[in-house]
Amino acid sequence: MTPDHDEYVVSINPSPSGGELAVLFSGEAQPVPLHKMGPAIHDYYLIHTVLSGHGDFTIGGIGYRCGAGDSFAIFPGELFSYQADERAPWRYAWFAFNGPGAAAAMDAIGVTPESPVVSGSLNPHLRNAYEQLRRCFEASLGAELSNLEAEGWLRLLLHQIGAARAKKRLSVSAGVSTSDSDHVVKQALQYLTLQYAQPISVSGMSAMLGYHRTHLCKLFRQSTGMSPMQYLLQMRMQRAELLLASDMTIEQVASSVGYGDALYFSKKFRSWSGLSPSEYRKELRKVPAGEAGEIGEDL
Numbered sequence: 001m002t003p004d005h006d007e008y009v010v011s012i013n014p015s016p017s018g019g020e021l022a023v024l025f026s027g028e029a030q031p032v033p034l035h036k037m038g039p040a041i042h043d044y045y046l047i048h049t050v051l052s053g054h055g056d057f058t059i060g061g062i063g064y065r066c067g068a069g070d071s072f073a074i075f076p077g078e079l080f081s082y083q084a085d086e087r088a089p090w091r092y093a094w095f096a097f098n099g100p101g102a103a104a105a106m107d108a109i110g111v112t113p114e115s116p117v118v119s120g121s122l123n124p125h126l127r128n129a130y131e132q133l134r135r136c137f138e139a140s141l142g143a144e145l146s147n148l149e150a151e152g153w154l155r156l157l158l159h160q161i162g163a164a165r166a167k168k169r170l171s172v173s174a175g176v177s178t179s180d181s182d183h184v185v186k187q188a189l190q191y192l193t194l195q196y197a198q199p200i201s202v203s204g205m206s207a208m209l210g211y212h213r214t215h216l217c218k219l220f221r222q223s224t225g226m227s228p229m230q231y232l233l234q235m236r237m238q239r240a241e242l243l244l245a246s247d248m249t250i251e252q253v254a255s256s257v258g259y260g261d262a263l264y265f266s267k268k269f270r271s272w273s274g275l276s277p278s279e280y281r282k283e284l285r286k287v288p289a290g291e292a293g294e295i296g297e298d299l
Contacts, residue, residue, distance in 0.1 A: 006030045007091075011134040013150065015143035020101030023150040026133045028093040031084040038081030044098040045106065046074040047161065048082075049122055049130070053090035057082040059116050066090070069122040071161050073111050093130040097154055105155075109162025121164035129156045167210055184211060185223040192228065196235050197258045202228050232258075237272040240265075244281045253277065 010027030024044055028051075038058075048057075049071040057064045057072045059080040066072055067090070074080045076098070084090055111118060133153040136146050187209050192200070205228065206213040220228050236257040243253045254265035254277075269277050 004032050004035045006032060009134070011137045013137050013147070015147070016098075017143075017147035017151070018099075019147070019151060020099050021097055021105060021151050021154055022099040022147070023133065023136070023154050024096040024098065026093070026095040026130065028091075028130065028134070030091045031089050033084055033086045033089045035089065036081065036083040039079055040081070041077060041079055042074055042096075043076050044096050045076065045102050046094060046096045047111075047157070048072055048074075048092045048094040049126065049161075051091045051093060051122065051127075053088045054085040055083055055090040055092075056085075057117065060113055064117045066117060069120050071118045071121040071164075073106070073116045075106075075113050075116070078113050093127075095130070095133060095154065095157060105158055109158050110165045111161065118161050118165045118168070120168060121161045123160065123164075126157065126160040129153050129160065133157065163210060181219050181223070184209075184216060184219050188216060188220055188228060189224075189231075192232050192235060196232060196239070197256055199258065200232060233268070233272070237269060240269060240277070241273070241280070244277055245284055250277045 007030040008027070009029070010025055012025040013023050016022040016024055050066050050068050052068050054065065054067045057066050057080070059072075059074065059078055061079075064072065072082070106112065133150060136150040136153065141149075188205065191205055191209060202217060203213050206216045209216070217227060220226075220231070224231055226234070236259075240253055240257045243256055248256070250266065251262045254260070254262040257265070259265035259268070266276050269275075269280070273280055275283065
């Protein structure tokens with residue numbers, strides 16, 4: 001504890017890595033009312049997340065009122081100050097970092113000197129990442145392992161803050177721009193492209209990507225002319241057509257495109273192409289029906 005804090009804990013990295021992102025220190029504190037830092041300038045990036053209470057943050061001559069759930073960022077070379085509220089002083093956690101990739105990371109999450117505050121960023125995942133980051137340098141595992149773990153937690157913290165900013169931007173009630181809509185659809189397309197061999201539901205995909213199911217489906221249909229499940233079916237069937245040209249069994253093809261039941265896959269494929277998988281394979285190879293196919297494949 002320090003004279004101007006009721007609680008204060010900080011974990012310092014004794015040997016910061018020379019990688020793209022390097023954690024310098026991380027901490028958590030409960031300042032006394034009206035505790036003030038600055039005006040000052042740092043030569044590293046420093047992000048605070050308000051856990052409770054209120055305070056005021058100023059950077060670039062612009063003031064921001066911050067409360068629980070808000071994260072605010074301090075940038076190298078930028079004059080800043082912040083002060084705890086008189087009646088309900090904030091409690092906050094923080095982490096500092098630098099490295100060749102730091103500026104790009106901040107750009108990627110949409111946090112800039114002109115837009116340094118992200119609301120709604122506090123959640124159990126973020127809280128846990130803060131706690132785990134502080135513990136990285138308490139264990140005697142050596143600098144290399146500590147830095148490797150610390151960079152992982154740092155990236156998770158940045159991701160959580162960036163996700164909060166993205167969700168705020170893409171709020172249904174606020175509407176979305178064309179570029180934001182394209183981003184939503186691009187995420188969904190990438191998800192389907194990478195996960196088509198796994199069980200997929202629209203509700204599960206929406207939850208995974210962090211969007212409302214109805215909102216995601218609407219933007220997806222507007223962009224592609226199909227629902228997500230129609231697009232998934234098309235992707236699976238087109239992939240199946242390619243695999244049926246190989247020596248894989250029907251069961252193996254079915255499993256490779258997301259169907260654990262080969263019979264169900266065959267029914268879906270027939271509806272898609274007008275032929276069963278075995279019939280399609282025979283046509284593809286131009287082999288008489290009586291001379292092709294393996295036992296058990298005519299599903």
